Amino acid sequence: MNPLASIKGVWIAGLLVSVVLAMIVNLAGGNGLLAFDELAFVRWVHIVAGIIWVGLLYYFNFVQMPAVAAATADQGGPGPAAIGKYILPRALLWFRWASLVTWGAGAWYLVQNDSLLDVFTLGLTGGDPDYALPMGIGVWLGTVLLINVWFVLWPNQKKLMGLAPSQGEADLAKAKKTVASVARINAVLSIPMLMFMVAAPHGIPL
Template sequence: MFAFNTLALIRWAHIVAGIIWVGLLYYFNFVQMPAMAAATADENGPGPAAIGRYILPRALLWFRWAALATWGTGALYLLTTGQLLSVFTLGLSSGDTEYALALGVGVWLGTILLFNVWAILWPNQKKLMGLVSGVNEAELAKAKTRVATVARVNAVLSIPMLMFMVAGGHGVAL
């Protein structure tokens, strides 16, 4: 008989949300930002509004909520398995450093990425998309620089985040 496995469902949701989140992170860094630069430079093309008006808002919606869903389902998994404190303290609270240290580094990197998405990228993207009124040119330039910088930082941090999270689950000691 088939038995419903809640833990497997939480893990599955975490993995799917993570694929969407990191996939969109790479899309923004490796596809959209260069495409926006090319669209801006193309005098005879449709301009960046074609991307910024129709694709960007939808992609950012999925990006933000996939980030939150990934983090939330990961935390729920750790809570359900009784490992939340051990992982967030990098094994110091339990002495289980082989698993908790590796996974904990990944979890903390993921937490930093989540913070960057909601506290830095999203407020600045809202300015760039015109969703915040009263923003002057200097503020727009600053927002554009912040978005580009933090998006690249997140792309770079995502590699060790994924490596540490996989290492923890596969028994790889640091």
């Protein structure tokens, strides 16, 4: 069976390649074939999920929203219905759950690293301020993004997709405006979020 023929196959193949390469690196480093680093594993999950989450955020803002606007304005074209019916629900599914996995894996990493409280208090309770302050800013920005995804964007998207009741055209128009505005806000906040999360171990590039 060709693993590239399905999304599940791609995930399985990617994980298998990762495990095989990790084993090779472990052997080359003299650490044993199945050496397991929980912190490294959680960080890996955090990064992969974060790429999916932020990648879809940028897709919505930089690709789908302009494309829907262009399709709506094209009087002789196919219209945006296909995007709303086939693409948007799947994209939102991956988007929502990737955000939750990203945040959860990141929080678990900080717990295992004994730095959750220091990071969330921006270093005011202790820890290395050169790590806790920038990481804390990144974590709080990510938390705002997560809240927006689940408690602002998703409830309004459900109205627009007919998955939740609305109060008529005015309510739908308000939901559409809210989704567009909050998606843009999340896109803006994601840029400093990524900078500060990388800054904690590597320094602020300014």
